[in-house]
Amino acid sequence: MPPERAVGRGFESHRARSLLSGELVGCMRMTILAHGDSDGVCSAALLKAAYSGIYDQIDVYFTHPAGLLGDFKEYAKGDVYIVDVAIDEWAAPEILRAFEEYRGRIVYIDHHPPPSSFSPPPNVEIFHKLGAAASELAFRYVEGLLPETYDRVALYGAIGDYLDNTDWVEEALGRWDKRVIYFEAGVLSQGLEGARRLHDLKRDIVRHLSENKPPSSHEELLARAIEQSRQNERLAQWVPNNIVREGLVAYVIDPPGPLGLAATLAKGTAKVPVGIALETRKDIYVLSLRSSGFDLNEFLRDFSRRYRVPAGGHPSAAGARLPKDLFKTLLNELNYSLRRKGFPS
Incomplete structure (x- = not known):
């Protein structure tokens, strides 16, 4: 199925046509707010490549669901493109209010399940499809503005996000x-994991990919990818000795490596349906969750609404940020939900 293109009421299609025709060359500014993983970086690179001759200035910032509202308020200038950033259930009303108050055009390209009640204001265009990578959607959104060979940039992002089984990807x-x-x-995915908070480096990688250069030709990215692979191997040895199992959930705290990989290893090692990796940040935990056959996003969005914490993602891969003293509650409710779904203890 094609992506769903939902246009806010009152959106001026002439403005979009003007972008494509080049009428507004040299008089516009564009802001890209992207997730910092390979899918988000590739999405940003595709947009930058497609619109570099249309916008006078293109700025790229990296954000995440819990930080989207603040980053939008701080960095949004001109036309704003938000790519591969889920909208948290608890923050959705405030985010939509900020969108509505913004005096400019907003394009939201994403593949995460939307909040339960999500109606875009007039100045927002949504290009959305579940089951496809944001980079695939970004490439299809700017189709006709780039040479076909840029499809490999979208492929890097799709593979990095484990969404390499769509008809478009196969073709x-x-x-x-x-x-x-x-x-x-x-x-790309390994190197970016080794550059988590190095936003200037990530911007340079966006530039590199926007020129349709392969990731391995970026020397620092390649070096960080090699080092990250070594770290991942150390993590694989660390996880089995540090797992805590609580019913149908296994978790590790402060793993010496990527949270997503640690959660996957915890789940697989303990042979449970859900694995969690936690990172301590003062009085909160940052969580990465992985599951087999259980919809994490559905569970976490309900949890988010009731406890007013940022949480959500995909059915089998999601994240959350919550006070430390709320983690036990999450574990108890997660186990209860798993048992109700019929998972054997």
């Missing part, structure tokens, strides 16, 4: 040597 992958594309996607 695009058929135009390339699969081994080369997967190698480059691995370099």
